[in-house]
Amino acid sequence: MTKLRNVWVVASSKSAVLELCNGARQFGDTLTLLTWNKENALCADKAYYFGCETRYIDCLQRITELALTARPALILVELSRNGRLAAAHLAVAFSTSVLTDISEMWLDGERIVSRRMVYGGAAYQTIAAQPTAIACIGAGVFEPAQASACAVAEELIAGKLAGVQFVESQPRQVQSVNLSAAKKVVGVGRGIGSAEKLSLIHDFAAAIGAEIACSRPVAEEERWLPRERYIGVSGVMLKPDVYIAVGISGQIQHMVGVNSAGTIVAVNKDKMAPIFSNCDYGIIGDLNKVLPALIDKLHSH
């Protein structure tokens, strides 16, 4: 397969550097990495890096200038909140649209073709771009490369983003959850009614040895669980052996995150809930009666 003449990767985390550089090697003859922190200058033929204390938004102008000079055929950008902003800067500089949240990518001559979900997960869009193409790629799309130092690494000095004054940082405790590894998952939706019901959910999940996840509204609107636990088209995508949906209506945006589960079980008191056409086993009933009864049986057997 003919490769593209020059591919760039823009990534700040080590895991993204290793994965995107591995992916980039499939597509390009030469690979340049733009990253933060000298320790992350890995795998590429050449790396540029900003100091680790540099604020991401202050680096965007320099990144765009360098990319415009080099004019790579393809730029892979880490899919993070800052990465999306960087991708937009690059897309405007190159007069193109970003191929974002893509699950697959391949070459068709000089064209870069990709696949992503649309309509909340109801469909896949296949979309093609000409060089210089910009793609925003999430974790897990490519396997990580073996870490190896770059032959050439050059430090960059960032500017300062005009019109923006940084006041302060408010770090948050990131819940480290590895839902992707869980074989059994209990998902909770707004149907559980209140945050107090989580103790019942915890007891149930513990009784079957499952991890706990949720729908987007539970994390973002109700804030009963942290955002790291929400499953769906813009959250975590899972492939557990068993997924038990409690108080979840079964909207497409959520179900697309668990459609690959081995078996789906639903507990919901609304018989019209879409989840009942998307599960293997289900019970139309009140979770406040069903779950305690199941917990009792699980404990006594």
Add this chain to the structure above:
Amino acid sequence: MKIVVCYKNVPEEQQIELRDDRTLDLSAAQWKIGQYDLNAIEFGATLAEQVGDSELIALSAAGAVLNNVKQRKNVLSRGTTRLIGVQDDALDTADCYAVACVLAKAIEKIGDVDVILFGEGSGDIYAQQTGLMTGLLLGWTTLNCIQAIEKTTEGLRLTRSLEDGNEILEVTLPVALSVTSDGNRPRIPQMKDILAAGRKPVEIWSLADLGVEAVSATETISILAPEQTARKCNILEGESSENIDLLFRQLKSMV
């Protein structure tokens, strides 16, 4: 303060049907305002109310749906002052770059805009790019993930929400902001708002009015539903002890 909030009407995805060839049939799907745009409209309405003596203009670039009276009232009943639509059928399938170029021209034509607001992404395509590209094409300070907005003497104070925490930033105007979906709760229009909506001004512009064309940089080759895993759909009705016992035995065999 002159605030513009951009929004997109999208089909209700739960009502999308599939044809035999796995293409999507949207004809039975009701229109709605994209869910994430509602948060942006709410931020705009709140900011306009806070600052006082302000207008909140709703702006959308689309095809025939701009003629839909129910959808016009939908957006005009949420704290907006007036609606401007840029109308052309090509806009319904144009990519982010094309739409951003059109929106940027529209904002220039509106003139003297202080703040442009966008939702996190459109309800249907959800690329999360069009808003950012519009601000950058205008050469304005452009930021995403904005969870809180407050007026200051110099401009705005913003909370930008990232994966590992928040950044508090102060920005001067003009500014283009893409807001998060967890920063506010969109108001529910009351009957009086819906009635008043019918009397608010609506202007429709053509691409020629803006001197721009909708030219996509990328090409959509296909939009197809995935192969679906057929599910058993063994549903028990009611919490009888027999049903719970049956469910328990099903569960026991899996866990």
